[in-house]
Amino acid sequence: MTDTVAQASTVADAKAAPDTMAWDSGLRRLMMIYLPLGCFVLILLFPFYWMAITSFKPNAELLNYKEHNPFWITSPTLAHIKHLLFDTSYPRWLWTTMLVAIGATTLSLVASTLAAYAIERLRFRGSPYVGLGIYLAYLVPPSILFIPLATVVVQFGLFDSPLALILVYPTFLVPFCTWLLIGYFKSIPYELEECALVDGATRLQILRRITLPLAVPGLISAGIFSFTLSWNEFIYALAFIQSGANKTVPVAILTELITGDVYQWGALMAGSLLGSLPVAIFYSLFVDYYVSSLTGAVKE
């Protein structure tokens, strides 16, 4: 909306003063910035729009483009969502995914906070190398690890258990969070800890009372990233979980909801939409942390 207003005013400016400067500021701005930006937003958001609109379309409209405009719904229905929630194990899958994401996030946050604190604040000999080692672990992609990890998971008797995912996800979450938190710890002035140390506080008291409270923004963003990444994870969940009830949402939709050759597009899209919502809500609550820590992490 505001874009069109801005566009209208810039066009008006260009007409009012048709010299080179106006071309530079008015029409040029419209053509060079707003138009491509509009295209980007349109293309980046279209699949979500399409997902959402398909979720609420009755089957008659879904597969008939001749009589119904595919871009709009004339008689929206909750049938697909109802089918998903009451005729499939979808609520169970959502619950499992939530459990796994929260478990893996908690575990990773504890492990990486301690590790980042040790590497950045305790300054022992070789701490830069430990930091580098943990960081390099992030560069080992899951698609190289999933086959041997599957045998490890079987060895531990964790095959087909969500606990396997909670224990395995930290392999990519810990490096990421540690890296992020090292940056945050770096930004906390050293003097604060030194003063506390002089006042006789123990190291653990310092961590609990001074360093952690000051690192809360970092902890929040590490938490959001971990939660999103765990919710996203696919290959481990696909390889380690067999029974329909224990699957996570992304895997379950793809393996349990697709039956036969006739795809239930309405239910599939409703499942994708519902599966995306928790992450999207979580993201929108903390979007500023998210964007700033992403940009901050890259600047490091």
Add this chain to the structure above:
Amino acid sequence: MSVTALSSPELAQRQPNWLVRLFDYKPFLVTMCLAPAIGLLAVFLTYPLGLGIWLAFTDTTIGRKGIFIGLENFQYLLTDPLWWNAVFYSVVYTAIATFGKFALGFWLALLLNNHFPFKSLLRAIVLLPWIVPTVLSALAFWWIYDPQFSIISYLLVDVLHWRTSNVDFLGSPWPARFSLIAANIWRGIPFVAISLLAGLQTISPSLYEAAMLDGASAWQRFRYITFPMMMPILAIVMTFSIIFTFTDFQLVYAITRGGPVNSTHLLATLAFQRGIAGGELGEGAAIAVSMIPFLVFATLFSYFGLARRKWQQGEAND
């Protein structure tokens, strides 16, 4: 710790606990702090990585312990047209998708770096494709690429009348390959754009002011200021992007599962098909291990290729 010895008397009285003092002993504290992270990574990352390399040299199958067979798995892969196919498509997929992501992502970053209303809201919206689980957005793409009910076909055939028949996106090899690459680029643009935007914001405006006083054109400002200044960050983001695009799994598995006629198999999906679905753990591990040389090469290439450019332009002192 000599500092602790100086602490005020009441504090010292309150905590003569040996446990507390143990935690003040730095080597112990360091060990305790690092133990969870290092332990998790050792058990679930380093050990499996080694085990994977070992498995690649055995004929292990699901349910049967394998024996060492040397390079046999790899020799077999070299004669396997499907493996070559997967190597070919993995390289094509990575090359085109990375190029697309960076060209469009850089462009989007430059656009977002301008001043306009609702900037932060727009940034938040633009990141959405990256937040939403890949498989779920891949399903949306699958539906967009549906042979009969594709919305793109509808636009081309019924609205614009550019074509007379529906596009068969996923039915034949090359269209399917490009459809997957398009979906991958779509997903990658936000991350590249936001990361590069962060880089753009670190460039001091005074550089541009000086250049404008010297009469540099917009293109010259981009070519001689923006681009060289962005090199280090570009190198890092591109290295990440190449690694994760080359080892991609979800998108292909969700949309085509390697088909039609195995034309869209990436090395990761082929490894899954052979290793987990087919039960040939040793062979699957060998396919996964065969990704490592490509990854090392791509990493060195993107990192040092771009970093050296930075040296050549005399910006070593940052």
